[in-house]
Amino acid sequence: MALVLVLIALGSIAFHLLSPWWWTPIASNWDYIDTTLIITFWITGIAFAAIVLFVAYCVFRFRHRPGQQAAYEPESRRLEAWLIGLTALGVAAMLAPGLIVWGQFVRVPSHATEIEIVAQQWRWSFRLPGADKRLGAADIRHVSDENPLGLDPQDAAARDDVVVDGGDLHLPVGHPVKVLLRSIDVVHNFYVPEFRAKMDMIPGMITYFWFTPTRTGAFDALCNEVCGVSHYAMRGRVVVDAEPEYRTWLDQQKTFAQLASGPAGIRHAARLRADRGR
Amino acid sequence: MADAQFGAAGALPRADLDDVELYHPHSWLTKYVFSQDAKIIAVQYSCTALAIGLVALVLSWLVRLQLGFPGVASFIGPKEYYQFITMHGMIMVIYLLTALFLGGFGNYLIPLMLGARDMVFPYVNMLSYWIYLLAVLVLVASFFVPGGPTGAGWTLYPPQAILAGTPGQEWGIVLMLVSLILFIIGFTMGGVNYVVTVLQARAPGMTLMRMPLTIWGIFTATVLALLAFPALFVGAVMMLLDRLLGTSFFMPAIVEAGQRLAYGGGSPILFQHLFWFFGHPEVYIVALPAFGIVSDLISTHARKNIFGYRMMVWAIVAIGALSFVVWAHHMYVSGMNPYFGFFFATTTLVIAIPTAIKVYNWVLTLWRGDIHLTLPMLFALAFIVTFLNGGLTGLFLGNVVVDVPLSDTLFVVAHFHMVMGVAPILVIFGGLYHWYPKVTGRMLDERLGQLHFWATFLGAYAIFFPMHYLGLMGVPRRYFDIEGLGFVTPSVATLNAFISIVAFLVGAAQIVFLVNLARSRTHGAPAGGNPWRATTLEWQTPETPPAHGNWGRTLPVVYRWPYDYSVPGADRDFVPQNQPGLTRAEAGAAS
Numbered sequence: 001m002a003l004v005l006v007l008i009a010l011g012s013i014a015f016h017l018l019s020p021w022w023w024t025p026i027a028s029n030w031d032y033i034d035t036t037l038i039i040t041f042w043i044t045g046i047a048f049a050a051i052v053l054f055v056a057y058c059v060f061r062f063r064h065r066p067g068q069q070a071a072y073e074p075e076s077r078r079l080e081a082w083l084i085g086l087t088a089l090g091v092a093a094m095l096a097p098g099l100i101v102w103g104q105f106v107r108v109p110s111h112a113t114e115i116e117i118v119a120q121q122w123r124w125s126f127r128l129p130g131a132d133k134r135l136g137a138a139d140i141r142h143v144s145d146e147n148p149l150g151l152d153p154q155d156a157a158a159r160d161d162v163v164v165d166g167g168d169l170h171l172p173v174g175h176p177v178k179v180l181l182r183s184i185d186v187v188h189n190f191y192v193p194e195f196r197a198k199m200d201m202i203p204g205m206i207t208y209f210w211f212t213p214t215r216t217g218a219f220d221a222l223c224n225e226v227c228g229v230s231h232y233a234m235r236g237r238v239v240v241d242a243e244p245e246y247r248t249w250l251d252q253q254k255t256f257a258q259l260a261s262g263p264a265g266i267r268h269a270a271r272l273r274a275d276r277g278r
Numbered sequence: 279m280a281d282a283q284f285g286a287a288g289a290l291p292r293a294d295l296d297d298v299e300l301y302h303p304h305s306w307l308t309k310y311v312f313s314q315d316a317k318i319i320a321v322q323y324s325c326t327a328l329a330i331g332l333v334a335l336v337l338s339w340l341v342r343l344q345l346g347f348p349g350v351a352s353f354i355g356p357k358e359y360y361q362f363i364t365m366h367g368m369i370m371v372i373y374l375l376t377a378l379f380l381g382g383f384g385n386y387l388i389p390l391m392l393g394a395r396d397m398v399f400p401y402v403n404m405l406s407y408w409i410y411l412l413a414v415l416v417l418v419a420s421f422f423v424p425g426g427p428t429g430a431g432w433t434l435y436p437p438q439a440i441l442a443g444t445p446g447q448e449w450g451i452v453l454m455l456v457s458l459i460l461f462i463i464g465f466t467m468g469g470v471n472y473v474v475t476v477l478q479a480r481a482p483g484m485t486l487m488r489m490p491l492t493i494w495g496i497f498t499a500t501v502l503a504l505l506a507f508p509a510l511f512v513g514a515v516m517m518l519l520d521r522l523l524g525t526s527f528f529m530p531a532i533v534e535a536g537q538r539l540a541y542g543g544g545s546p547i548l549f550q551h552l553f554w555f556f557g558h559p560e561v562y563i564v565a566l567p568a569f570g571i572v573s574d575l576i577s578t579h580a581r582k583n584i585f586g587y588r589m590m591v592w593a594i595v596a597i598g599a600l601s602f603v604v605w606a607h608h609m610y611v612s613g614m615n616p617y618f619g620f621f622f623a624t625t626t627l628v629i630a631i632p633t634a635i636k637v638y639n640w641v642l643t644l645w646r647g648d649i650h651l652t653l654p655m656l657f658a659l660a661f662i663v664t665f666l667n668g669g670l671t672g673l674f675l676g677n678v679v680v681d682v683p684l685s686d687t688l689f690v691v692a693h694f695h696m697v698m699g700v701a702p703i704l705v706i707f708g709g710l711y712h713w714y715p716k717v718t719g720r721m722l723d724e725r726l727g728q729l730h731f732w733a734t735f736l737g738a739y740a741i742f743f744p745m746h747y748l749g750l751m752g753v754p755r756r757y758f759d760i761e762g763l764g765f766v767t768p769s770v771a772t773l774n775a776f777i778s779i780v781a782f783l784v785g786a787a788q789i790v791f792l793v794n795l796a797r798s799r800t801h802g803a804p805a806g807g808n809p810w811r812a813t814t815l816e817w818q819t820p821e822t823p824p825a826h827g828n829w830g831r832t833l834p835v836v837y838r839w840p841y842d843y844s845v846p847g848a849d850r851d852f853v854p855q856n857q858p859g860l861t862r863a864e865a866g867a868a869s
Contacts, residue, residue, distance in 0.1 A: 001651055001659060004736075008663060012743060021747035021773065023683075024765045030683075037680050044670035051641060051666055055659065058644035062580075063651065069851060070582035070844035071646035079642070080586055080635070087634040091673075095627045098677035099620055105679055106616040121443045121535070143533045150533075181613070184533045186438035187546055189611065189686065193752025193765050196683040200613045202546050203437060204530025207613035220764040224686045224754050226431040228443030229356050232757040 002063075005056035009049045016045070027194035027219060027240065029176075029212040032101040034196070039097060043090050105197070108210040112176040117169070118149050119181070119188035119201045121227060122234040125149055126169040130160025130255055135180070140203075143184055150184065151256050159257040162250065168218070168237040172246040176212040189225035192238055200225050213240040302826070312408075314400035315826050316385045319407050321717065323381030326407075327374045328792070330414050334369035335785050337362045346778025348759055356758040357445040360429030363756060364446075365417075367432030368454070371560065372461060373414055375702055379567040380465070380503065381410060383709060384472050384496045386717065390816035391490050393481025393834045393856075395827045397471040406471070409464030416457040423449035431756060433557075436528040436549050437541075440521040443534070452521060455514045462507045462514075472500040481815070483836030487591065488855070490814050490840040491584060494591050495570020498598040499563045505602070506559035513552035520544070550612055554605040561698050562601040566594055568665075568705040569636055572658050574840075575708050576640055578812045579655035580647030581851050583841035586639045593632040593639075600629045610681045619678035626676035630669070637666055648844065648851070652810070653727045657708030660735040661701050667739075668697025671746060686756075689749025692742045700738040707734070707791070714795070715809050719822050720802030726794040733787035740780050744773055813852050814840045 026034060062070075114135055116127040125148055129135050136151060136158020143150035148165055151158040171177060181190060181201035191198040199209040223234035241249060303309035313319060340362050344354045354362075385403070389396050397403045420427040429445030430438060438444045439451055446454075476497045480489075489497075516527035520541070528549040529541035577584040584590060606614060606622045640662055649655065671693040675681045684690060707730070714722050749755075752765055760766055808817040820830045834856040842853040853859075 001656065005659070005663065008739065012667075015744065015747075019744070019747055020767065020769050021744070021751055023750050024752055033679055033683060036677065037674065037683075040674050040677065040680060044673055048666060048670055051637065052663055055641055055644060055662060058641070058647070059649055059651070059659065062644065062647045062649050064581075064648050068648045070580065070648040072583065072844055072846055073585065073646070074583055074841075075586040075589065080589055080638075083638045084631060084635060087631050091627045091630055094673060094677055095624065098623060098679050102616075102619050102623065102679040105682070106619070120533070140531045140533055140538075143538070145536060185535075186441060186443065186532075187435055191686075191752075191754070193683070198682060198685070199611050202613045203532055204544075204546070205613060218764075222754055222763065226360070226433075226435070226438070226756045228438050228441070229360060229429065229445055230443075231360075232356065232759050235762070 002056045002060035005052055005059065009052040009056070013045065013049060016041075024193045026196065027192075027213060027215050027217065028196055029214060030105075030196040032097075032104065036094070036097045036101055040094050043094055047090065105209070108178045108208070109176045112178040112210050114178045114180055115169075115171075116149075116180045116182065117190050117201070119183045119190065119223070119227075119234075120148075120185050122223070122230040123166070124169075124190070124221070124234075124236040125166075126164040127151075128162040128164070128250070128253075130157075130162060132157055132160060136161055136256075138182070140184055146260060147256075149182075149256075153260065159255065161256050162253045163256050163259055164253060165259075168239050169221075170239045170241055170246055170249045171213050172243050173213050173216050173240050176210060178208055178210045181207045181209075186227050187225050188223050188227050188234070190221060190236075191224035192219045192221045194219045195238075198224060216240045216242055312404060314396070314404045316389050316397045316400070316403060317717075317824065319403055320382050320385035322407050323377055323385060323410065326411055326414060327378040327382060330369055330418070331374040331378075332788075332792075333418070334366050334374060335788060337366040337369075339782060339785055341366060342778040342781040344758065346775040346781075348761065357426075357429060359758045360431070360756070361427050361445050361450070364429050364432055365421075365427050369417070370699065371432065371564070372458070373417065375564045375698070375706075376465070376503070376560070377410060378706060379564060379702070380472065380496065380500060381407065381468055383492075383567060383571065383706075383713075384468070384500065386713065387492055387816060388472055388475050388496065389479070390716075390819070390824065390828060391493050391814050392476065392479065392484055393815045393829070393836060394475060394479035395829060395833070398475045398479050399471050402467045403471045406464050406468035409460055409467065413457045413460035413464060416453055416460060420446070420450045420453035420457075423453065425449055428454045433550075433553060434517070435553075436517055436520065436546050437530075437532055440517065440529075441532075441534055441539075452518065455518045455521075458514045459511060459518075462511045465503065465507060469500045469504045472496065473504065481833050481836055484815075484855075485836075487588070488836055488839050490570070491573035491587070491590055491594070492567070492570040494594050495566040495568070495573075498594050499566040502559045502566070502598050502601060503563045506556045506563065509552045510556035513549055513556070517549065547609075547612060547614060550609055551606070551614075554608045555602075557608060558605040559598075559601045562597060564698055564702050566598065568661070568702040569594060571709045572661050572705050573636075573640065573643075574814065575654045575658040575705075575712055576643050577841050577843060578712075578810050579652050579658070580644055580649045581843045582643055582647040583843055584639065585642040585645075586635075587839065587841060589635055590639055593635045596632040597629060600625060600632070604629060604676075607676050607678070607681070610678050611685050623676060623678040627673065630673060630676075633669060637662065637669070652711075653722070653724065653731060654708045654712040654810075656731050656735075657704045657711065660731070661704045661708065664696055664704060664735075664739065665701035667743065668693055668695075668701055672697060683752070684749060686754060687749035688753045688755055689746050691755045692745035692749060695745075696738075696742045700742065704735065704738075707731075710795070712810065713816075714798070715805030715822075716816055716819075717823055718799050718802070719805055720798055720800075721805050721809065722798045722802060723794050726790055730787050730791045730794065733790075734784055737780050737784035737787065741777050741784065745777060748773065811850070811852050813842055813854050815855055818854050818856055 118125045136155040183201040183203045188201045197209045197211045218239045221236035425448040428450035519525040526541045526544035529544040531542040532539045604626045607626045807822045844851045
């Protein structure tokens, strides 16, 4: 048993160091999260190895032999006080950086661009602000096949919003974005592992998180809150572009006003109905 | 310590007082089926829990079959997959772990360890079991109704739990909620018994600070359960009303598949608060009895008093109290006000301190002990390793910002399986190997036990330790199929297949255990009354298995704390609690 315990302690450390499974290369500003995680790995790893090896030593050294008697030692306040103090120190060393980074996570930079992601079973839609640089009003009362996001047709701020329904979301590299999250049916969660940040989307509420994409590329997004039978198939894609490519892409997108009146909107509605029929 | 004078003549109440008359069974039916004897009820609870646990085991095999070898089993589609994970989770947490620790160990050990004749309300105790059985049957029935059981995930988050996009929307979710409501009613009947028995029916001399830690763990867990389950109860009732009567407690305005539903104005996140206000204490409802039992196993089999008994008691109480102010750490990315994160991260990490004290004290109990590597001791050591591992990964998930990338990935799955699946179940096994001789009068087979132990311990560790790293990579939980995710490397499939194969083997080892349980009842070596040379009262009964009423004509009198092992100068390496004379520890404290 003692030998097995030593092997578990050393084997776990070896696995940690040598295994090919590790986090994805980061693509956002949240490397602070990774740093906190590494601090936590160090502290917990040392505690784990120390305690398991100590148990292994005890099991070996104090194993039963004929004539052996255990010591009689009900308690030791000094030792217990030391251990409490040491543990509290370790906990503080993890909690303090954690709370500092959380402080950054909840405070969105004032110059962040607001974008919106809308979830429904089992697909994503995206909305970017139009020329007025702000997102217009939306309400579930307005949701229809022609208006899947439920934008308010009366609101001028909504009419120029760019609606991306069924395509990839593109973002310019290096600009902080505040992601507003809505759902029109059940709870979903928008997660891109490379960005680290994520948040649930709750019907009836608007939730948010923010991040700054730090490198270009295409990243898979997935739903990360169980949302029904096709939860596992609710995938999406975020493409982070350099500024010129982003501009090119943005110019090809349709605004809400264009979609609602033009033939594109009607075609889209027909496709939605056909999808549901399947 | 004030009660040190109990050794003096005349300071103790008489032990041969007339007892309150027990209900005596008149027929086989009232003795073994509709029994009011807590020991029989304990066995009924345990057997039912193990039987339904076997269903959960088979479900976990099916889940691993799909994850390790996607598409191999053609009968597992996404619908079935979500039903399997939901039922596996709910059965394990509620119908196995909670029922076995409190209904099984609680019923057997509370009266015996405290020197009582039975629970104080035997009739209500009997009802508790039968309602629990009904709850289990309702749950099982959901496999056979149209649409099958619910596939909402064991957390049952609305709105999806009661909408058409989730499997089992027709009947499954209704039966699940009804079964939970029944379970809570049945549990409350048992729980009232456990609390009142601990407070009112202890033998003369059994002060609270002389109770074995097993009883402290079960007692505190029961108090937590009585306070926490009502939150789940109202959540279940409200969701049932939303589903059946069209109320909107948890349902906002929803457009589902193009149709505007009649719901409006409710809050999905309110359910999450109710669920986790129950759900987090639930972790400790399972963990605290395990903490208590493992303390007694380590002390007995290391022939040494538990180190820091008083600190252990206060740690149990502190963990119990703190467990009510940490629930929203399950909801860091739920969309609740993010400023809650500061508070709940702090309370969650603070709870690590009393928990760490318990680990230190178990380990320090081994120090300079006389360690017998019996099966209960092996399971206790395995518990320390797995609980330590699972507890430490809790520090990742409790620290709000670290939780953000990890939540709802396999890291979480690995964490909670290690800390509240594997670790408590290892204690259950240790406890069963330890007390089986008292329940049946016979020992469990040692060789089958060794096989069971090594396969279970090493297998479970090999399943869940590597799984953390898949979660770190971002592999999500509750995914029927991870095919096509760009960030998932091809080697993940290899690891998943490895985990599945180990899971099949660990499952098979549990069959060995069940065979051992059944066979040793008639073929095991006779155990005698106190095979482990233990100090606590249940080993001092006049008969083994103990008869109805437990103690013969007179109740035992308690003279000392439960951990007088290897007392210097004593003629044996243990001094039973009911042996007169002053405890060395108490004499020291009094002087």
